[in-house]
Amino acid sequence: MTRCEGIFELARKQEALAALEAQMAKSDFWTDVDKAQEVMKRRAQLQAPVERWQALAQRLQEATLWLALAEEEQDPEVLREVAGDLQRLEAELERFELETLMHGELDANNALLSIHPGAGGTESQDWAQMLMRMYLRWAETHGYRAEVLDVQPAEEAGIKSATLRIAGPYAYGYLKGETGVHRLVRISPFDAARRRHTSFAAVLVTPELDDTVEVEIDESRLRVDTYRSSGAGGQHVNVTDSAVRLTYEVDEHTKIVVQCQNERSQHKNRAIAMSILRSRLYALQQQRQREKLAALQGEKKEIAWGNQIRSYVLAPYQLVKDHRTGVEVGNVEAVFDGGLDPFIHAYLLAQREARETSRS
Numbered sequence: 405m406t407r408c409e410g411i412f413e414l415a416r417k418q419e420a421l422a423a424l425e426a427q428m429a430k431s432d433f434w435t436d437v438d439k440a441q442e443v444m445k446r447r448a449q450l451q452a453p454v455e456r457w458q459a460l461a462q463r464l465q466e467a468t469l470w471l472a473l474a475e476e477e478q479d480p481e482v483l484r485e486v487a488g489d490l491q492r493l494e495a496e497l498e499r500f501e502l503e504t505l506m507h508g509e510l511d512a513n514n515a516l517l518s519i520h521p522g523a524g525g526t527e528s529q530d531w532a533q534m535l536m537r538m539y540l541r542w543a544e545t546h547g548y549r550a551e552v553l554d555v556q557p558a559e560e561a562g563i564k565s566a567t568l569r570i571a572g573p574y575a576y577g578y579l580k581g582e583t584g585v586h587r588l589v590r591i592s593p594f595d596a597a598r599r600r601h602t603s604f605a606a607v608l609v610t611p612e613l614d615d616t617v618e619v620e621i622d623e624s625r626l627r628v629d630t631y632r633s634s635g636a637g638g639q640h641v642n643v644t645d646s647a648v649r650l651t652y653e654v655d656e657h658t659k660i661v662v663q664c665q666n667e668r669s670q671h672k673n674r675a676i677a678m679s680i681l682r683s684r685l686y687a688l689q690q691q692r693q694r695e696k697l698a699a700l701q702g703e704k705k706e707i708a709w710g711n712q713i714r715s716y717v718l719a720p721y722q723l724v725k726d727h728r729t730g731v732e733v734g735n736v737e738a739v740f741d742g743g744l745d746p747f748i749h750a751y752l753l754a755q756r757e758a759r760e761t762s763r764s
Contacts, residue, residue: 417504421450445616452573453504460500463493502752503574507759510611511577515570516553516683521562522585522604529562531588531603534740536566539582541742548572553676554664561594567662567680569612576611581728581751582744583609584713591719600719604712610683619682619689627651628674633665648673650681660684714747716740729754 424447427433434440467489474482506512519535521528536555543550549571556564570579585606592601613619630645647665654660662680664673717723722736729750733739 417450418454421447421454424450453500456500460493460497463489467493502749503577506574506577506752508577508580510613510617511580512574513576513614514572514612515576515579516610516612516680517568517570517579517582518608519563519566519568520606520608521558521564522606524601524603526558526560526562526594527592527601527603528605529558529560529564530594531562531586532564532566532605533562534588535586535605535607536563536568538740538742538744539568539570539579541740542744543568543570543572543575543742545742546572546578548575551666553666553680554662556663567664571612576609578748578752579609580611581748581755582607582713587712587715589715589717589719608684608687610680610687612679613682613686617682617686619685621652621678621682621685625653627653630670646670646673648677650674650677652681652685654685654688658688660688726750 424443427443428440428447433443467486470482471486471490473479474486503511517539519532519539521532536552540550540552551569551571553567553569555566558564585604588603588605590601590603591598595601627650629649629651631647631649632645633647646668647663648670649661649663652660660681662677662684664677664680666676667673713728714724714726716736716739717725718736722734724733724736724739724747725731726747729747731746731750733743733746735743
């Protein structure tokens, strides 16, 4: 089951950590500086979950002692307090178990999340803004730091596009399954006849990369445009060409366009836009590698970007359904308020099962 597998994975990490620390204890460890720095980085990656597990185990031991004491003295107030602590500890343990089972190389990284409305004008633009709020609320309720790097307001309502940065441990690992097309069915607030409309918006989640991940960018294929910011940010932002748009020609059929207008400085906006571009290029390279492997193995799968992964129905009934895992939630408002965990957890568990099936 999940908990046993999580413990076994943690044990493997403890063994790997001990092996790395044995390497670091050797007198010639720093002879090869580059190799030594890689070992140090890997050690830090392994040490964090091991120390977190030890802290959780310590808290469980303390809560168990308090529980025994409260039962012995028949103290209902302490019993209620300990019960609350155990509930919180259980939630943290479940989250830790999921993170332990994340095997992606960049799962522990921050996430860059972009939202683009589909065809449909104001309907889809409004839906895109609803999705943006949903992800910001999810980040807030999970203690992640969320930053709107770029948002393009639509003329009547909603947004034309948005790019968010969700910062914190395993943000990308949790959110990577949100990539795909999201479908909304509702009675349109913009239709005087009160007819039911279907709207679509595409979400793309990529990992924020550090300097250790190499992504080649050919400057001859890169076009840089500056323009006046259209969003909030004060007088300085709106009267200078501080916003930056990067257009990168990957090949004759593929272009990547990113933009940033969040900062007052054009230099800072360009740096953020370049970070987003590197992330998008890395994701594209990984996607093409997967497609090539699938073709060699004879698999016929649509690329993730084109998949309709989830439907949010507000009329004639209320239901949110994930089409990949079959998970359904009837409390739509709770989902829109950031309650994405049932879908995220089911997706991660399905990915784990897929890895196990491919190995067997």
